[in-house]
Amino acid sequence: xxxxxxxxxxxxxxxxxxxxxxxxxxxxxxxxxxxxxxxxxxxxxxxxxxxxxxxxxxxxxxxxxxxxxxxxxxxxxxxxxxxxxxxxxxxxxxxxxxxxxxxxxxxxxxxxxxxxxxxxxxxxxxxxxxxxxxxxxxxxxxxxxxxxxxxxxxxxxxxxxxxxxxxxxxxxxxxxxxxxxxxxxxxxxxxxxxxxxxxxxxxxxxxxxxxxxxxxxxxxxxxxxxxxxxxxxxxxxxxxxxxxxxxxxxxxxxxxxxxxxxxxxxxxxxxxxxxxxxxxxxxxxxxxxxxxxxxxxxxxxxxxxxxxxxxxxxxxxxxxxxxxxxxxxxxxxxxxxxxxxxxxxxxxxxxxxxxxxxxxxxxxxxxxxxxxxxxxxxxxxxxxxxxxxxxxxxxxxxxxxxxxxxxxxxxxxxxxxxxxxxxxxxxxxxxxxxxxxxxxxxxxxxxxxxxxxxxx
Numbered sequence: 001x002x003x004x005x006x007x008x009x010x011x012x013x014x015x016x017x018x019x020x021x022x023x024x025x026x027x028x029x030x031x032x033x034x035x036x037x038x039x040x041x042x043x044x045x046x047x048x049x050x051x052x053x054x055x056x057x058x059x060x061x062x063x064x065x066x067x068x069x070x071x072x073x074x075x076x077x078x079x080x081x082x083x084x085x086x087x088x089x090x091x092x093x094x095x096x097x098x099x100x101x102x103x104x105x106x107x108x109x110x111x112x113x114x115x116x117x118x119x120x121x122x123x124x125x126x127x128x129x130x131x132x133x134x135x136x137x138x139x140x141x142x143x144x145x146x147x148x149x150x151x152x153x154x155x156x157x158x159x160x161x162x163x164x165x166x167x168x169x170x171x172x173x174x175x176x177x178x179x180x181x182x183x184x185x186x187x188x189x190x191x192x193x194x195x196x197x198x199x200x201x202x203x204x205x206x207x208x209x210x211x212x213x214x215x216x217x218x219x220x221x222x223x224x225x226x227x228x229x230x231x232x233x234x235x236x237x238x239x240x241x242x243x244x245x246x247x248x249x250x251x252x253x254x255x256x257x258x259x260x261x262x263x264x265x266x267x268x269x270x271x272x273x274x275x276x277x278x279x280x281x282x283x284x285x286x287x288x289x290x291x292x293x294x295x296x297x298x299x300x301x302x303x304x305x306x307x308x309x310x311x312x313x314x315x316x317x318x319x320x321x322x323x324x325x326x327x328x329x330x331x332x333x334x335x336x337x338x339x340x341x342x343x344x345x346x347x348x349x350x351x352x353x354x355x356x357x358x359x360x361x362x363x364x365x366x367x368x369x370x371x372x373x374x375x376x377x378x379x380x381x382x383x384x385x386x387x388x389x390x391x392x393x394x395x396x397x398x399x400x401x402x403x404x405x406x407x408x409x410x411x412x413x414x415x416x417x418x419x420x421x422x423x424x425x426x427x428x429x430x431x432x433x434x435x436x437x438x439x440x441x442x443x444x445x446x447x448x449x450x451x452x453x454x455x456x
């Protein structure tokens with residue numbers, strides 16, 4: 001019922017259109033029914049049956065005699081309708097009358113005790129137009145026949161006024177049920193769509209091969225789901241072709257870059273040749289990082305990975321480079337082992353890139369700290385100039401460099417974030433008093449028991 005009254009809601013459209021159709025159908029049905037009844041009956045209207053209560057209030061016992069003491073309403077009728085008459089009889093045969101009954105009904109009135117129904121229609125307000133009524137009065141149950149006053153209006157008006165006790169409930173009840181039941185039916189029928197919506201929200205260009213299921217979808221929506229699956233297949237094919245092209249191009253560049261680098265190294269050691277060698281090294285780094293982006297675009301098979309051992313290995317591998325650049329490189333952790341299910345190679349590359357980024361941009365002084373947090377997050381903190389607030393997101397964009405003169409390709413941090421997100425985490429820059437603080441969070445597959453395995 002949550003979206004029942006939203007114009008674009010399927011529930012609202014079904015309820016509103018069904019209700020309108022049902023109301024129109026019921027109007028046509030009852031109009032035809034009333035027309036048939038009117039056509040099959042006399043043109044004369046029946047006796048006014050709305051005065052039964054006034055007649056019952058007028059009848060009472062007076063010393064064992066049945067009497068009629070007209071109420072104000074009955075007195076008005078007697079005055080306005082001179083031909084009005086009434087004959088009443090109780091279960092003991094006692095009888096009371098007002099007005100002059102027509103002679104043509106004498107035989108009927110003589111057998112009032114055995115009559116249970118009577119409806120005579122002759123002419124409008126004719127004395128012969130009469131009706132039978134069983135009344136509850138102060139004198140007990142009383143049978144009465146009266147006439148001389150027809151119901152107001154035409155026969156059609158009378159039928160419409162009389163049948164409202166039938167057509168109003170039989171129209172309103174289905175409409176109310178439609179408002180209640182149709183949304184429930186829609187919800188039940190679209191359960192498959194809710195599952196498809198949840199799966200569609202998880203579609204990622206880095207996770208090819210995902211398709212929406214069609215086994216639990218109503219037939220009317222199945223073509224849409226199949227069309228979406230076909231579009232996903234085309235996207236997968238196009239992305240795969242682009243990735244192959246980029247990987248092939250980067251791979252093909254490695255050989256001529258290596259040859260060019262070897263030739264330059266063989267030349268005389270001049271300032272110009274050193275600059276050429278630096279530029280070639282940068283080109284080679286770009287090609288290598290492009291290969292890394294393609295290599296880690298799709299998550300390989302995960303396995304048990306000790307984050308403590310992994311961080312220690314990265315620190316040990318990069319310690320000579322950090323020391324030569326003027327840094328102290330350290331590692332900190334509250335536990336001696338933390339096992340998670342993750343892709344070791346890609347996580348190692350992410351940590352390596354963060355440490356290399358600190359070595360390159362922290363000003364060649366101070367300490368670089370690699371810290372493994374209790375929740376499994378990995379932080380890299382340096383004591384350099386830090387990163388301006390407006391650049392904390394931009395530095396993760398591909399090919400973005402905070403310093404244009406930097407020798408980096410601008411792909412390292414982008415790769416870090418890509419790897420983190422493949423693991424369900426993220427890479428961010430956190431505010432700190434001095435230097436830059438990078439935080440790499442991972443949400444790896446849980447081990448049995450639902451938690452990471454750590455040894456303090």
